[in-house]
Amino acid sequence: KAGVTQTPRYLIKTRGQQVTLSCSPISGHRSVSWYQQTPGQGLQFLFEYFSETQRNKGNFPGRFSGRQFSNSRSEMNVSTLELGDSALYLCASSGLGGADEQFFGPGTRLTVL
Amino acid sequence: AQRVTQPEKLLSVFKGAPVELKCNYSYSGSPELFWYVQYSRQRLQLLLRHISRESIKGFTADLNKGETSFHLKKPFAQEEDSAMYYCALRNSGGYQKVTFGIGTKLQVIP
Numbered sequence: 001k002a003g004v005t006q007t008p009r010y011l012i013k014t015r016g017q018q019v020t021l022s023c024s025p026i027s028g029h030r031s032v033s034w035y036q037q038t039p040g041q042g043l044q045f046l047f048e049y050f051s052e053t054q055r056n057k058g059n060f061p062g063r064f065s066g067r068q069f070s071n072s073r074s075e076m077n078v079s080t081l082e083l084g085d086s087a088l089y090l091c092a093s094s095g096l097g098g099a100d101e102q103f104f105g106p107g108t109r110l111t112v113l
Numbered sequence: 114a115q116r117v118t119q120p121e122k123l124l125s126v127f128k129g130a131p132v133e134l135k136c137n138y139s140y141s142g143s144p145e146l147f148w149y150v151q152y153s154r155q156r157l158q159l160l161l162r163h164i165s166r167e168s169i170k171g172f173t174a175d176l177n178k179g180e181t182s183f184h185l186k187k188p189f190a191q192e193e194d195s196a197m198y199y200c201a202l203r204n205s206g207g208y209q210k211v212t213f214g215i216g217t218k219l220q221v222i223p
């Protein structure tokens with residue numbers, strides 16, 4: 001099976017702009033989770049989608065949003081970018097969520113100038 | 114609120130020495146605990162989970178509910194064990210709300 005893919009791999013934006021990141025889960029997986037990884041905070045949970053529904057949300061401002069499509073692909077959007085949003089954004093998929101193992105993508109490195 | 118604490122950002126050990134990566138958690142329910150590993154230039158991947166009670170690459174971890182700990186151990190470190198190790202907790206609701214620790218970098222000195 002092909003692994004989790006994320007596009008783009010690298011992004012450079014300026015403050016105030018918005019950005020959309022994409023994640024394609026492993027075929028057959030229905031749960032997609034997003035994480036923000038920074039050196040100071042480690043991995044922080046953003047949200048999880050299952051069958052197009054957001055089931056869980058972390059403690060991030062409303063500028064961070066996401067969605068999932070019927071083919072389980074997911075996008076996350078960050079509006080009004082701030083310098084502190086610079087991070088590696090990781091996507092992980094699993095079959096049913098719950099007890100299933102999560103498989104991580106390579107991440108999208110976002111730099112906000 | 115669920116929280117995972119990894120007190121050491123960096124752990125350096127000599128090859129052949131025992132390894133113990135510490136993880137403590139805070140959670141009011143029955144948690145599911147995991148260890149994830151990220152080798153250089155590779156993706157984050159699951160190493161082991163407490164419900165499996167298995168040994169992977171010589172590593173074991175025992176859930177101690179009394180001490181709220183899930184330390185990762187290996188009796189003899191190998192150079193290829195050098196990596197970032199993350200302890201993670203998933204809430205007992207079964208949904209994928211996973212809280213990660215900040216990670217410990219294990220450096221095995223030849």
